[in-house]
Amino acid sequence: MGDLEIRPAAAEDIPEIVAMLADDPLGAQRESPEDLTPYLAAHTRLMADTNQHLVVAAREGRVVGTLQLSIIPGLSRKGSTRSIIEAVRIHADERGSGLGTQLIEWAIDESRRQSCQLVQLTSDATRTDAHRFYERLGFVGSHMGFKLQL
Template sequence: MSDLEIRHTQREDIPAIVAMLADDPLGEQRESPDDLTPYEAAFDRLDQDPNQHLVVAVRADRVVGTLQLTVIPGLSRKGATRSVIEAVRVHADERGSGLGTQLMEWAIEESRRLGCQLVQLTSDASREDAHRFYTRLGFTASHVGFKMAL
């Protein structure tokens, strides 16, 4: 997979990212690929925040994967900095190719490079395949998560 580039997201990558976000049973219910306006506004906020690292995986000039890495300084754990991995998506044509592993390895290594002592993520309870994938990478199911829609 030497032809793969993981790079900072550019505005023109937004349609491909949103299409991947919408390409599963959960995403098709909550994403709106026909109206990119809210995604463009979100991209502008992310792009201006130095603690946000939105990246894409590109092969042959085509966006085939994405994830967001957020760095959070904190007081707990003796002032540890942690990172949170969000919105990991791999294009349907690339699933099973090892691309997800490469994206996650990039995120873990980037977290180390940025001085993080802990990397964490959440995954919807229904995504059992993703849970097995994260466990295989060395993550442990250590917490119960909660959400509140506002």
């Protein structure tokens, strides 16, 4: 399967990242791979913010996974810093290979390196397979999330 490299996402990686974001029923409804302009603008903003880590997993030069890790300093929990893992996607050819575990472990290790006391993530209520995956990695379903579309 070749060596795996987890590295910051480059602008050249955006087409592959967006394709993975769009490669499921939920993503197909909300992503627009035919117009990369907003994704490239978002990449520029993310790269300028030291608390944002958009990474890709690459195997033999091919992007096969991605996630975003956000570091958030806070006042609650005695001034704790937390991290949020978002937009975890694995290329269809790599699902079940352990790559998702490697990406989440990278995010947890980076969170520790950034002195975070808590790692959190959200997952759409319909993604039951993902929920089991996160639970196997030690995450606990502890809160109910709410969103307001603007």
